[in-house]
Amino acid sequence: MKLENVIYCGDNLIWLKKFPDKCVDLIYLDPPFFSNKQYEVIFNDGEEIRSFEDRWKGGISHYIEWMKERVFELHRILKDTGSFYLHCDWHASHYLKVMCDEIFGFNKFQNEIIWRRTPFSGSSKSRSQQLPRSHDSILFYVNGNKWIWNAPSKPYNDEYLKRFKWKDSKGYYRKTLLKTYSQDTLEKLKSENRLIEPTKQGAKYSYKQYLDESKGETLIDDIWIDINMINPVARERLGYPTQKPEALLERIIKASSNKDDLILDPFCGCGTTIAVAQRLNRKWIGIDVSPAACKLMKNRVEKNSARGVEIIGLPVNIDDLEALPPFEFQNWCIGALGGTVNPKKVGDMGIDGFTFFNRYPIQVKQSENIGRNVIDNFETAMQRIEKDRGNIIAFSFSKGAYEEVARAKTKGLFIELLTVDKLLEYNEEKISDKMFEFF
Numbered sequence: 521m522k523l524e525n526v527i528y529c530g531d532n533l534i535w536l537k538k539f540p541d542k543c544v545d546l547i548y549l550d551p552p553f554f555s556n557k558q559y560e561v562i563f564n565d566g567e568e569i570r571s572f573e574d575r576w577k578g579g580i581s582h583y584i585e586w587m588k589e590r591v592f593e594l595h596r597i598l599k600d601t602g603s604f605y606l607h608c609d610w611h612a613s614h615y616l617k618v619m620c621d622e623i624f625g626f627n628k629f630q631n632e633i634i635w636r637r638t639p640f641s642g643s644s645k646s647r648s649q650q651l652p653r654s655h656d657s658i659l660f661y662v663n664g665n666k667w668i669w670n671a672p673s674k675p676y677n678d679e680y681l682k683r684f685k686w687k688d689s690k691g692y693y694r695k696t697l698l699k700t701y702s703q704d705t706l707e708k709l710k711s712e713n714r715l716i717e718p719t720k721q722g723a724k725y726s727y728k729q730y731l732d733e734s735k736g737e738t739l740i741d742d743i744w745i746d747i748n749m750i751n752p753v754a755r756e757r758l759g760y761p762t763q764k765p766e767a768l769l770e771r772i773i774k775a776s777s778n779k780d781d782l783i784l785d786p787f788c789g790c791g792t793t794i795a796v797a798q799r800l801n802r803k804w805i806g807i808d809v810s811p812a813a814c815k816l817m818k819n820r821v822e823k824n825s826a827r828g829v830e831i832i833g834l835p836v837n838i839d840d841l842e843a844l845p846p847f848e849f850q851n852w853c854i855g856a857l858g859g860t861v862n863p864k865k866v867g868d869m870g871i872d873g874f875t876f877f878n879r880y881p882i883q884v885k886q887s888e889n890i891g892r893n894v895i896d897n898f899e900t901a902m903q904r905i906e907k908d909r910g911n912i913i914a915f916s917f918s919k920g921a922y923e924e925v926a927r928a929k930t931k932g933l934f935i936e937l938l939t940v941d942k943l944l945e946y947n948e949e950k951i952s953d954k955m956f957e958f959f
């Protein structure tokens with residue numbers, strides 16, 4: 521199994537089981553949050569491609585069981601010096617913490633990082649009887665007793681610098697209280713002319729702490745308010761619904777890995793983690809169940825890499841395609857035909873996409889033996905949008921469907937019935953890349 525600079529397409533559980541024990545230095549995961557939402561990707565030019573679902577029929581226990589299987593594997597493949605960051609939010613963070621404590625051990629928990637997504641005080645959605653929700657949580661665990669750690673720090677800000685408001689011949693200083701001290705320390709400070717005598721009886725000594733002596737940096741704590749969610753016009757924005765900012769991943773990767781270490785993101789989306797890992801000279805592996813996401817991240821990483829990026833596990837046969845979630849199947853079929861996905865979700869009259877040229881309608885059915893009634897409804901949809909050509913894609917069609925197509929032809933409506941195995945014969949790579957040209 522290839523363990524360096526590769527994208528795996530498919531359910532991460534299946535791939536993770538193939539990884540050897542203790543092979544990864546850092547894991548960052550940003551899984552579905554149990555949000556009960558369906559996420560959609562809206563591209564810059566108004567096209568839309570449906571992405572992943574975060575709905576759980578069996579409620580929170582179903583979600584946690586699903587996550588637990590994956591976290592179990594992630595813990596197994598993490599090196600003893602490795603770190604694990606799980607991105608989540610209020611929907612399930614407390615359940616996930618309990619589950620991770622069980623797998624890693626309560627004492628291996630390091631931090632709950634509070635990431636405030638926007639600098640504004642609250643979301644634009646007004647909620648009448650609760651506080652606006654404006655942060656995500658990132659649970660940070662380690663695997664062993666010693667782990668890679670480069671403490672993140674930031675330069676003093678203006679507010680902090682204002683504290684150094686006194687000046688003498690050695691420069692600017694601030695007054696720092698001596699909480700506990702030995703007689704030796706007191707003598708030493710006195711001899712250096714740094715001791716500040718208490719002005720009131722019973723008060724404590726202070727000493728002069730010079731600005732020049734400090735590194736000019738303060739340690740970053742577990743509340744991160746200096747990294748904003750990607751704004752709609754940011755250069756790094758790709759239109760992926762849950763895309764995280766590169767600055768967030770940069771902080772995590774720099775803190776918990778060194779050059780040439782191996783970073784894994786098993787829910788890689790549009791590839792923020794692997795793009796940053798590549799830029800910081802780390803090795804990386806990205807996994808995502810969505811073929812569309814895998815191609816998107818491949819294009820993203822290749823922009824900054826001299827070498828081509830390999831995707832392993834893209835659908836190559838009927839079984840792979842049958843196993844895809846419905847929207848991914850739809851994306852794949854329309855992409856293979858070189859089309860674009862219909863931006864309307866409601867009232868789309870069963871039209872799932874349009875061909876690249878002439879925008880003829882396309883309908884996709886992830887089933888066998890499509891009957892006459894489907895063709896009939898498609899004819900109505902074609903007439904409503906005033907198109908005389910269109911395609912229906914499915915695994916197979918009934919005799920009645922072909923008869924209906926012949927009848928439609930006599931009315932001037934040309935419908936092509938395309939089976940999925942026919943589509944597989946096309947060069948899928950080449951044609952569907954059209955969909956991603958604008959990245």
Ligand SMILES: C[S@@+](CC[C@H](N)C(=O)[O-])C[C@H]1O[C@@H](n2cnc3c(N)ncnc32)[C@H](O)[C@@H]1O
Pocket residue numbers: 530531532533550551552572760762763764765786787788789790791792793807808809810813
């Ligand atoms: C919240 S998004 C990740 C976004 C990512 N952090 C970024 O910056 O683009 C979650 C991703 O997990 C993927 N996903 C969901 N279930 C999966 C599974 N079982 N295996 C692999 N990927 C999965 C979805 O396709 C989606 O792209």
